[in-house]
Amino acid sequence: MQEKLAEPLLEQEFAVQGGDFIHAGEVSSSIKAILKDIGMSHDIIRRVAIATYEAEMNVVCYARQAAFHLAITPDRLTVIADDEGQGIPDIELAMQEGYSTSSREIKEMGFGAGMGLQNIKKNTDELRISSVVGEGTRLEMVIFTRK
Amino acid sequence: MTFRELADILGATVVVGQDCMDVTVRDAFASDLLSDVLAFAREGTLLITGITNPQVVRTAEMLELLGIVFVRGKRPDEEAIKLARAKKIPLFCTRYIMFETCGRLFKHGLSGCIERVDDAGKTS
Numbered sequence: 001m002q003e004k005l006a007e008p009l010l011e012q013e014f015a016v017q018g019g020d021f022i023h024a025g026e027v028s029s030s031i032k033a034i035l036k037d038i039g040m041s042h043d044i045i046r047r048v049a050i051a052t053y054e055a056e057m058n059v060v061c062y063a064r065q066a067a068f069h070l071a072i073t074p075d076r077l078t079v080i081a082d083d084e085g086q087g088i089p090d091i092e093l094a095m096q097e098g099y100s101t102s103s104r105e106i107k108e109m110g111f112g113a114g115m116g117l118q119n120i121k122k123n124t125d126e127l128r129i130s131s132v133v134g135e136g137t138r139l140e141m142v143i144f145t146r147k
Numbered sequence: 148m149t150f151r152e153l154a155d156i157l158g159a160t161v162v163v164g165q166d167c168m169d170v171t172v173r174d175a176f177a178s179d180l181l182s183d184v185l186a187f188a189r190e191g192t193l194l195i196t197g198i199t200n201p202q203v204v205r206t207a208e209m210l211e212l213l214g215i216v217f218v219r220g221k222r223p224d225e226e227a228i229k230l231a232r233a234k235k236i237p238l239f240c241t242r243y244i245m246f247e248t249c250g251r252l253f254k255h256g257l258s259g260c261i262e263r264v265d266d267a268g269k270t271s
Contacts, residue, residue, distance in 0.1 A: 022226055025205035032209070049209040057202070110181035110198040114167060119186045 024060040026055040047123040087133040157241035164237025192260035
């Protein structure tokens with residue numbers, strides 16, 4: 001059941017490379033800059049920045065690559081993170097705070113505490129996750145821009 | 148306190164941000180877990196950490212943190228410094244351990260950006 005959505009005012013696609021820890025965060029940074037440029041409210045920019053950065057770190061830590069798609073319509077902002085990677089066998093389990101499959105290397109970097117998906121949920125109005133093991137994971141993050 | 152006072156209290160070296168020494172710091176968050184920083188740190192707060200990779204600077208950028216103090220004599224890596232310069236995020240290094248760093252700053256009037264986290268992960 002697809003909702004009929006208004007034509008996006010702005011749409012842009014970004015590529016995220018898995019395992020590239022040096023450039024990790026650049027896409028979130030670009031998205032943040034775009035939202036600033038178009039005069040999005042401070043609170044929304046912050047929530048989008050946190051959610052997108054968590055999603056981007058997930059790709060860098062666990063997937064091969066991903067496409068991030070940003071779309072802004074008059075009433076909402078959507079970021080879809082579509083990755084090619086190992087996928088998530090049990091999404092409900094992955095959503096539990098503290099659950100993590102991260103390696104020691106990821107933990108040493110300060111990530112992999114099993115809080116990312118929860119933090120994305122906290123900072124978005126809608127979060128849809130779908131995943132196929134061995135193929136990839138898709139996160140659809142929605143933030144309403146009209147209160 | 149200002150960054151100048153902070154650097155003085157901690158005997159800290161200024162890695163990035165010589166031109167921001169008059170900026171006022173009001174509160175702080177201390178953690179070696181960036182996941183926690185992303186979940187709990189408030190905008191405009193100071194981050195005290197032992198993590199020195201570029202992600203710590205990226206995290207500060209995303210949350211619009213005021214600056215970063217690296218503890219235990221750790222120095223941020225070159226990529227982190229480059230990114231901090233580009234994003235204008237002040238970086239300081241102190242030889243004090245995290246507990247001492249927090250204690251000394253607290254004694255001089257700095258508070259936590261949040262005080263506690265309840266069972267549901269809510270902050271106050």
